[in-house]
Amino acid sequence: MSTAHDATAPDARARFRMERKPRTLRLVAEGEWTTKDAAKLSAALRSIDLGDAANAEIDGTHLDRIDSAGAWLLVRTKREWEGKGKRVAPIALAPIYDALLHTVEHEHTAPPVTIHNRHTIAAFVERVGRATIHGLQQGLGIMNYVGRVTVEWTEAIYHPRGHLRVAALIHQVEETGINALPIVGLLSFLIGIVLAYQGADQLKRFGAEIFTINLLGVGLLREIAGLITAIIIAGRSGSAFTAQIGTMRVNEEIDAMQTIGINIVDALVLPRVIGLAIALPFLTFYADIMGLIGGAVMCYFDLAITPEVFLRQLQEAISLNTFLVGMIKAPVFAMIIGMVGCYEGLQVERNAASVGRLTTRSVVESVFLVIVLDAAFSIIFSIVGI
Amino acid sequence: MSAAGQPRQEREVVIKVRQLVNAFGSQVLHDHLDLDVYRGEVLGVVGGSGTGKSVLLRSIIGLNEITSGTIEVFGRNTAHLNEAQWRELEQRWGVLFQEGALFSSQTVAENIQVPMREYLNMPQELMNEIASMKISMVGLPELAASKQPSELSGGMKKRAGLARALALDPEIVFLDEPTAGLDPISANMFDTLVKDLQKSLNLTVFMVTHDLDTLRATTDRIAVLVDHKIVVGTMDELRKNPHPWIQEYFSGPRGRAAA
Known part of the structure; x- marks a missing residue:
């Protein structure tokens, strides 16, 4: 009793299907998982109904091609499922992708980057503060400069030679x-x-x-x-x-x-x-x-x-x-x-x-x-x- | 001209340069130069100052108008491509410029997201995840993501530039003097990084460099620009080449030290 549904149209470059057995949920990735289709795949992967299976498997051995964004999606899915209490077996990929999977899975544990929003009130206050400090420093710098030029100027008047x-x-x-x-x-x-x-x-x-x-x-x-x-x-x-x-x-x-x-x-x-x-x-x-x-x-x-x-x-x-x-x-x-x-x-x-x-x-x-x-x-x- | 080993003959050629001529006024840089770059290899390009290494790189990526000859990338003559085809091609390669060429008004993470934003319709959340992954892939600390390029050291700028070049998972990466100006430890780390990424992403790497250690550590073949033409071979093959410049280059004190 296995149900299968395609995430996207059957002829699409990137697709996956789900196989459900009594205790195990199995994700089979097919086609080309590349950066181009990452957005579609990402949304489809998030909408998978996990059901009550305790174990999960991710099978990438049927993939024609995968790049780092595709590998990231597999790794992310694994981590998310684990976060929901599933026991997920190691991701299966063709041996030529071992290095890629290793790079993505083991060298990358940081959370997603945050793009700083420059339009919040806090950011506005910060900008005002910075501008004030900058203005004061600027004023100090100008005084310093005017003083220095004045000194050099008077020296140049008294000793034009050399100055x-x-x-x-x-x-x-x-x-x-x-x-x-x-x-x-x-x-x-x-x-x-x-x-x-x-x-x-x-x-x-x-x-x-x-x-x-x-x-x-x-x-x-x-x-x-x-x-x-x-x-x-x-x-x-x-x-x-x-x-x-x-x-x-x-x-x-x-x-x-x-x-x-x-x-x-x-x-x-x-x-x-x-x-x-x-x-x-x-x-x-x-x-x-x-x-x-x-x-x-x-x-x-x-x-x-x-x-x-x-x-x-x-x-x-x-x-x-x-x-x-x-x-x-x-x-x-x-x-x-x-x-x-x-x-x-x-x-x-x-x-x-x-x-x-x-x-x-x-x-x-x-x-x-x-x-x-x-x-x-x-x-x-x-x-x-x- | 190619002195490459026979077993490589059947491999797919991703960049094919034929009869390339580049001349500025009366000064001829490249005189009917031929070059093949195979899929999945790391090719180092060396040559004396002013022999046109960077011009060769810029010719291939279309930043320099060539005088005559043909350049084929993925089997297509770049001279015959229209605007849309160029954009398609440009998604399949990434370029790391000498100083990183990061966009100075944007943070590192935003820099990496520029190609994604330009070519793909991706939700911001996924772009943030991918940018974070690329940052750790090139060995930058997490904190670097929100930094402005002016706050980075030279080595970090190059890594960030590499992360941007890799943003769309390209098939070819062009590196212009990637280790110039780095301390030997950073340069070593960069070499390892290039080699690792090349292995895990199956990249083709076209690298202009002067660094003999980098050549030794990363390249499969080396292309030497001499007498306005190119001589290609592995380091050992080139050591046996009688050309005086090549001898001087690979068997001089620095060349011997890198052996």
Whole structure:
């Protein structure tokens, strides 16, 4: 009296049947038990009705092929049946699978892995905690870094020889300044055009077109040219600093420099920060001029204001102070961009992924700080009354 | 070219490379190279730096576009496969890259489950069980399952990479310098592991390596890349080969030490 039922269709690659004798339950596996069909087999094996037989046998000798997932299913079934109080005979498999069965059955006793759920409240609290600690460490790190750069900086001022690397400095001025001229020039020119066009459009209504020039002069020189230049440079050079220093970190170049006794701040940070502090004021001045030229071109075509009239009106609109207010911010922005870029570069860990992550962070942070500082400058100037 | 022993002639060829040419610009790496890999064997591929060992491996698995020649895997010319056939083929082999190439945003267990998730419709519970089994199969501790790749040592990364390569129980495993950068004890353990897995899973192993001990311990045959071609044989056969590079390689001080 043996009943047989197929777990799956008879022509399926993987199948098994159950033979029930009075005291013994017998599982006969047939076909190919491979990873491909493991999901189907797993569900079918779990749904077997064990009945009241005390003994069980698992017969895999009729299998055409079995792989490690298939072997795992046999082993798992055996363990589960044993857990339910059945006496299960050792799994029978063709001798060529002895090694496989041994590997799966005897070397693997660990419970299934748990995939960490990242969406629980506990995980959220953990993330907040980690982020807080990370933030505090970050703050400490920045203070440490600012202090170190300040010390090196003062030493470089008192003893430029040996601290200031002139060749590297000149290279940085070329890289961050001269090579940025085309993009800074083009964008400032376009912003001059846009500003003049929009300004003229509004001021025309009052018949005050001529004040477009005041708007251009004050707007560009005081705020916009400097801000736009700093933002472009943060995206262009700040990111480059982080990526360059970060890549050196990944390649262990920085470790190599340290073991040779080269001062990292002297060699990598100071040339970049000072180079940018030299280059950015010039770039800002250049952006002022290009923006005004863009505005003048627009005024000529849109409002028929000739260059002579433009210059005369400009002279009345702006004072030296307007220009200086814009220029004085440039070196400060440069220091912020350079310091942030180098700091984040030094934070890179020894894997390629962190270079990308920190480069993004460096740009976001320096743009953020530039705009915050610009606002701070505005407040200070309004208090001082410039 | 094959200097392999006669008794092996009847075995099934799973990888068949014929007249392979790989050239980058004017630099020729492989010049009409032939190679057979038999089912169930461990083949070691050696050669000096820049002789194109990794390029050969990448050519077979389709990561490198070959200049000319044919590559047949399981009797099918890989150049004539369409997208769906490639995916089918890719389920039948696993690749362990040099540094493990684990996906850095996922834990070891998740890494192992990637191929299963990609190709099979498996319940998460079963994938967790299988991942756990693969982890113990490659000799990683239980704890490693929930670790990020950045928290693992070099040897553990390679084991995890091997577990991922074995996720779908492939028929062929490609190993690119599996023991490079491991300490001798870990390297020995890796050799034993490869040999054990090959025996229990009846794997065909294609292994690029420089490690003479690994060659001695695991390989059935060795393919040597010299003069843009390949010379195949067992270690003993190759020791008798008069080619100066092969002599230098197998009979130099390191080669003798591994004997």
